[in-house]
Amino acid sequence: MTDLELPPRPRGRWKxxxxxxxxxxxxxxxxxxxxxxxxxxDAIARNWQNGxxxxxxxxxxxxxxxxxxxxxxxxxxxxxxxxxxxxxxxxLPLCLWAARLTNPNRWGRGILRTILNIVRSIPDLxxxxxxxxxxxxxxxxxxxxxxxxxxxxxVKMVSETIEANDAGPLEAGKAAGGTQLQINRAIALTDxxxxxxxxxxxxxxxxxxxxxxxxxxxxxxxxxxIDAVRTFYRYDQLSLIILEILIVVVIIDSVSDAIRRRLV
Amino acid sequence: MTDVSxxxxxxxxxxxxAPWSIRMRDVTVRYPNGVVALNRVTLDIEAGEMVSVVxxxxxxxxxxxxxxxxxxxxxxxxxxxxxxxxxxLRGRELRRLRGEIGMIFQSFNxxxxxxxxxxxxxxxxxxxxxxxxxxxxxxxxxxxxAFEALDSVGILAKAYDRASTLxxxxxxxxxxxxxxxxxxxxxxxxxxVASLDPPTAIGVMGDLRRINHELGITVLTNLHLLxxxxxxxxxxxxxxxxxxxxxGPAATASDEVFENIYGRSIEHEDVLGA
Numbered sequence: 001m002t003d004l005e006l007p008p009r010p011r012g013r014w015k016x017x018x019x020x021x022x023x024x025x026x027x028x029x030x031x032x033x034x035x036x037x038x039x040x041x042d043a044i045a046r047n048w049q050n051g052x053x054x055x056x057x058x059x060x061x062x063x064x065x066x067x068x069x070x071x072x073x074x075x076x077x078x079x080x081x082x083x084x085x086x087x088x089x090x091x092l093p094l095c096l097w098a099a100r101l102t103n104p105n106r107w108g109r110g111i112l113r114t115i116l117n118i119v120r121s122i123p124d125l126x127x128x129x130x131x132x133x134x135x136x137x138x139x140x141x142x143x144x145x146x147x148x149x150x151x152x153x154x155v156k157m158v159s160e161t162i163e164a165n166d167a168g169p170l171e172a173g174k175a176a177g178g179t180q181l182q183i184n185r186a187i188a189l190t191d192x193x194x195x196x197x198x199x200x201x202x203x204x205x206x207x208x209x210x211x212x213x214x215x216x217x218x219x220x221x222x223x224x225x226i227d228a229v230r231t232f233y234r235y236d237q238l239s240l241i242i243l244e245i246l247i248v249v250v251i252i253d254s255v256s257d258a259i260r261r262r263l264v
Numbered sequence: 265m266t267d268v269s270x271x272x273x274x275x276x277x278x279x280x281x282a283p284w285s286i287r288m289r290d291v292t293v294r295y296p297n298g299v300v301a302l303n304r305v306t307l308d309i310e311a312g313e314m315v316s317v318v319x320x321x322x323x324x325x326x327x328x329x330x331x332x333x334x335x336x337x338x339x340x341x342x343x344x345x346x347x348x349x350x351x352x353l354r355g356r357e358l359r360r361l362r363g364e365i366g367m368i369f370q371s372f373n374x375x376x377x378x379x380x381x382x383x384x385x386x387x388x389x390x391x392x393x394x395x396x397x398x399x400x401x402x403x404x405x406x407x408x409x410a411f412e413a414l415d416s417v418g419i420l421a422k423a424y425d426r427a428s429t430l431x432x433x434x435x436x437x438x439x440x441x442x443x444x445x446x447x448x449x450x451x452x453x454x455x456x457v458a459s460l461d462p463p464t465a466i467g468v469m470g471d472l473r474r475i476n477h478e479l480g481i482t483v484l485t486n487l488h489l490l491x492x493x494x495x496x497x498x499x500x501x502x503x504x505x506x507x508x509x510x511x512g513p514a515a516t517a518s519d520e521v522f523e524n525i526y527g528r529s530i531e532h533e534d535v536l537g538a
Contacts, residue, residue, distance in 0.1 A: 168369060168372075172369060172374075172375060173386050174362070175333055175365070176386055176390060178359070178397075179394055180528070181398070186397055187386065190375070204281075
């Protein structure tokens with residue numbers, strides 16, 4: 001074997017190990033009773049009997065309860081669909097407004113992004129509970145809460161895709177004398193369409209899941225019913241509701257999957 | 265709208281009513297990062313000329329073309345395009361000027377997910393009110409112009425195909441049709457054949473020459489291949505490090521001229537040789 005003149009070894013190979021050590025230390029601290037949350041499995045060991053009874057009750061769904069679950073289930077789906085539709089419609093121009101390639105104005109972009117960061121950082125359940133206090137119990141606060149949540153997600157994800165898209169076609173529009181608005185509509189929008197539709201479908205899935213629990217704070221849909229049966233310890237009825245949610249979510253997932261596959 | 269060919273003879277893609285000239289006086293372009301792309305360039309390009317601009321990458325030829333339609337602002341000097349001083353144009357006036365200048369790019373720059381027709385209609389943006397563009401309601405006159413532009417580069421049959429399904433050569437022809445749909449007074453082409461194979465490159469250069477010969481439009485083409493520059497330009501401008509180092513007839517420019525422009529000996533990859 002000849003002596004090869006190897007290039008110098010890259011430095012910094014210790015970095016992954018260091019990162020791993022940091023993660024282990026942080027985990028240990030958060031688990032410690034003095035500093036962290038004192039997480040342990042004790043509670044499960046102590047109360048297992050309690051839990052087993054509830055699981056046993058849930059294994060026997062109360063099928064007779066089915067008719068009463070239909071109206072709130074439909075309300076939940078309506079909330080999800082309306083919020084997705086209106087949310088994506090509001091998001092579309094905002095996506096173009098939030099991306100550098102489609103909005104050269106740094107100030108306008110910065111202001112919009114700051115507002116959206118704030119909107120996104122608040123959980124939907126919190127929106128719902130505040131809105132219930134503001135506009136009353138029912139589907140409306142739920143829809144508004146989902147709407148805010150949807151706009152936050154769609155605008156962030158789609159504007160990031162727009163940033164990653166090829167700037168060349170937009171430059172061609174500029175060179176042909178188009179206004180930014182014309183360029184965005186005629187060129188940027190067609191390139192952003194797959195990402196926009198993708199995110200809208202994803203948000204629909206999220207909304208169906210989220211809208212089932214928003215009712216827990218009074219924002220309409222299945223959540224209201226879940227809260228009621230839970231209060232009366234009717235775990236047999238609860239399991240029926242969970243089963244229905246499961247079926248609906250699976251259906252929505254597979255439908256949006258099918259649409260997505262056609263899209264690409 | 266159905267019988268495009270007879271309409272084309274009637275002349276909607278008419279010869280440029282008055283092709284544009286370009287006057288550059290001491291034009292300097294310095295980018296924010298300090299790079300000087302053009303250094304006190306003084307040039308006169310007459311209306312109806314077919315000019316090849318050659319130089320290595322980084323010589324400033326791309327910056328020069330982008331300066332002429334205001335995509336790159338000039339730092340100092342004066343630039344007159346079609347009788348208007350570019351350095352003083354803003355907003356609507358600048359867009360109107362750009363609307364009269366067709367531009368062709370190395371990477372075609374088509375919106376890939378939409379139809380060929382919609383891409384060519386981008387050439388009509390400067391003549392279309394914004395609300396029409398937003399609603400996607402193009403005037404039938406504009407569509408007619410787009411169809412004729414596609415017909416003149418021989419790909420009318422692809423009008424409703426998605427742009428991304430076309431070959432590279434076809435895509436560049438769509439880009440030429442987009443420029444033609446502007447009914448331009450001046451066409452700028454930035455390395456239009458650098459992404460194409462030799463036979464396709466010759467076809468596209470032929471289209472550009474036809475635009476110049478038949479429609480009388482001033483054409484400025486950036487090239488790095490010396491045989492194409494000689495064959496398809498009537499005038500050759502050589503740039504090196506942002507300065508004009510050659511300006512003369514293209515056909516008779518010798519290899520020594522190119523060696524001087526490039527600052528090195530001629531190599532295999534400087535020639536298309538098809």
